[in-house]
Amino acid sequence: MADTETLQIKNVHKTFRVGKQDIDVLEDINLNVSAGEFVSVIGASGCGKTTFLRLLVGLEGEYQGDILLNGKRLNGPSINRGIVFQNHRLLPWLTIEKNVGLGLESKKGNNKAQIVQDHIDLVGLKGFCKSYPYQLSGGMSQRAAIARALVNRPEILLLDEPLGALDSLTRMYMQNELERIWKLENITAVMVTHDVEEAVYLSDRIVIMSCRPGKIKRIIPVPLSRPRDRASYDFMRIKEEVLKEFHLQAEEHFAYSI
Ligand SMILES: Nc1ncnc2c1ncn2[C@@H]1O[C@H](COP(=O)(O)OP(=O)(O)O)[C@@H](O)[C@H]1O
Ligand SMILES: [Mg+2]
16 A cells, blocks of 8 residues: 555655764654645754755755655655745745746746746735735745745645744634645645644644654644634644643643644
8 A cells, every 4th residue: 555655755864974973863764645645744943854854855865765756766856846945935036926937847838927827826926926025925925935836736745834934823824825725736745844733733644753863753643624623622632632742731831832
């Protein structure tokens, strides 16, 4: 059954050489992600989450183990994986349409302008094609970053704390938007987050990582129907279960984030 999974991560181990020392950052990572699944990765700062995503994008050349996409070992970055970072990383001197179109594969030819427009519409930025990044709010900039990541119609969308820099109301609104886009595009998503509630709200499964070296400690399924009710008993129960993994319980930790 595992061989039919879209993304297979098998016995992955990542070491960084710092000076004369090898530092183990990820150890024994095993995870299969199915087509269309939404998986969140949650763990303390420095436990290797960004490194893990960089491996999935193909930005970290050397690692032990295997990362397979549709049965083929990843070999460098490719347009079938799009990534969104915490900071939107839009180029300030380009309009939104130019930013979104920048990475668009050249063979799309004459259709390019339409594809860019469609993705700008998809993320709810209709009418802002000619705006510059400084003219957009934080949430709008992240929308543009999501459009840029999706413009080549990747199979997998990787998100590294994509909503981490937003205020809490915008963040909740953008969580709904992410869910809408994920469903509409029927895409496989792997998202790193620090926010337990965000992970429970959006994910089919939550991967909990422990630190030094980063390992998968536990995978918690979230079998709740969507859209999810943050105030429901089942939602709170799963949130509590995740918090317990970090020795935090709802009644003693009101911020709900780690
Ligand atoms: N290119 C690198 N060279 C050396 N060490 C690195 C490099 N990238 C990340 N690290 C180290 O790997 C660990 C995990 O980093 P990172 O993946 O960014 O963690 P997280 O995203 O969970 O906060 C940290 O200790 C960090 O200092
Ligand atoms: Mg990180």
